[in-house]
Amino acid sequence: MSTVPAAPTYKSGKKSVAPTATAASDAARAAALQFLSQLAVELSSSDNVNLPCFPNVVIRIRDALANPKTTPTQAVIIAGAEPRLAARLLQIANSAAFNHSHKPLTDLRAAITRLGHQVVQSAAMAFAVQHMKNEQSLQSIAKSLSELWMESIAVASICQSVASRTKVSPDEAFLTGLLHGIGRLYVMVRAVGKLDGMDNESFTDLVLGWQASIGKSVLENWGFAEEMCEAVGDQGDRAGLRKRTGKHEADLADILIAGIVLSEALRMDAPRVVEMEGITAFSMIGLSAEDCSAILSHTEKKLGSLQSALGC
Secondary structure, three states: OOOOOOOOOEEEOOEEEOOOHHHHHHHHHHHHHHHHHHHHHHHHHOOOOOOOOOOHHHHHHHHHHHOOOOOHHHHHHHHHOOHHHHHHHHHHHOOOOOOOOOOOOOOHHHHHHHHHHHHHHHHHHHHHHHHHHOOHHHHHHHHHHHHHHHHHHHHHHHHHHHHOOOOOOHHHHHHHHHHOOHHHHHHHHHHOOOOOOOOHHHHHHHHHOOHHHHHHHHHHHHOOOHHHHHHHHOOOOOOOOOOOOOOOOOOHHHHHHHHHHHHHHHOOOOOOOOOOOOOHHHHHHOOOHHHHHHHHHHHHHHHHHHHHHHOO
16 A cells, blocks of 8 residues: 655745645545545454454353353353443343333343343444443544534434334344444544544544445454444445345344434434435335424434443
């Protein structure tokens, strides 16, 4: 990969003229593009994802829960090996969002059973984001991590509601929505201290074009289900250009795309307008404007308790 050359100095008579602000901005953008390209190459050629400050217990839990031979006792041992995670799982299992029976639990095994595998993985991710936020080396992006996580919870909640109208598992859709921004998280963490010349807004705009493919690579590296990896990778395909191999019903990618669009509408002031034109996911799922309004209303009612349970 070629190295981005240093910004030139232009000469006028005997005086050197410093690069203009535009030239400096272009150089910063070029450096950011090179950085993103290097991350993409690294992810495609490595067996391990280098994500600083990310707790390994999250991957161990994912591996354990994905293995049909893992017993409940083994899952409890893995989660219990990290006391803070075990406490977080109990807290979430007893939260208003997940304790519909209003019966408090004090046993980790019962908490894992109540939550189910997909939500346990979601809780583990919540623990990981909280851990990363508290790391001194990542304090410069702590606010951005919180904002991304809260956005991801909203997308997850909407995806769960949308999936209930299809044959796709609502719990799988929830976890996919929660992880849809993992590419952005990965880039933000890896970029700390490396792209000081790039202003946050410009860098965020640049990352938006890369986050889906990087997120897909991260999830593949971690061993998540193919359907989930594909959905995260296709989240930007609102026109529905991806290959469907003859399928004529909504898939996980459709649900994620609709969930992201609806989450954008959720952040608007009333009366909200959902921009469905040109987005095939809505027609594949069969969502009308009235359906979208009902989903947003339902999400608003439960989002507070969900963010309280999974927030950080």
